[in-house]
Amino acid sequence: METVEVNKFQALPLLSLNHVSLLCRSVWDSMRFYEEVLGFVPIKRPSSFKFNGAWLYNYGIGIHLIENPSMDDLDSIAEPQQINPKDNHISFQCTDVGLVLRRLEDMGMKYVTALVEDEGNKVEQVFFHDPDGYMVELCNCENIPIVPLSSCSFKPRLNSFIKSTPAKCGFMENAMMESLSMEMLNISF
Incomplete structure (x- = not known):
């Protein structure tokens, strides 16, 4: 893959977007959404993590879900x-x-x-x-x-x-x- 320089700064050796990480109230509800609505597939997640979460993948992009039940305290996300x-x-x-x-x-x-x-x-x-x-x-x-x-x-x-x-x-x-x-x-x- 060729890197094209479009400004005076040298481009970094980046390849593509790898994943997006999202905090969620319920890993189960969010997994269902990303599977059923967007077609992502759950994949193996490293066993060294000591918190509830899930990894999904499709279209060359990963979605990492991290469960944080205290998100209800955040008004901007708790309210529709x-x-x-x-x-x-x-x-x-x-x-x-x-x-x-x-x-x-x-x-x-x-x-x-x-x-x-x-x-x-x-x-x-x-x-x-x-x-x-x-x-x-x-x-x-x-x-x-x-x-x-x-x-x-x-x-x-x-x-x-x-x-x-x-x-x-x-x-x-x-x-x-x-x-x-x-x-x-x-x-x-």
Whole structure:
């Protein structure tokens, strides 16, 4: 795999996202969610851990669940939150957003959809919560190409109060921050 340098800093020898670790009230409930809704599979977890948890894997990504029953003390997670696409979330690529919507409806899950457009490219997004209130996004983000800002005619605004024409690649800065699968594109930044 080739590492592409896109700025003055040398890239680290990173390969891909390995796992996401999440605190949960109930390992059992969270495992069921990630298995039934997202298709993850439980895998062996090191026996040296002295706390309740589980590891799941699929799509080249791991999810590590760590049980923390005292999470009920945290208001932000204990209370059902409004689904807000601009909040912290984990994003997964998918090939059929319609199928995702049908599955969520069949399971009676609440979700929010969004459509992102840039230069004729469209990305469909679906946002929903796991049992502990963590937001999950499923999208077809690969529809928007990854374009390094250095190749754009992007000119940062020096003063946010100055009205000017939006930069042509301004959206790409946000799109590049989305959770895209570098492994599928066979590049890394």
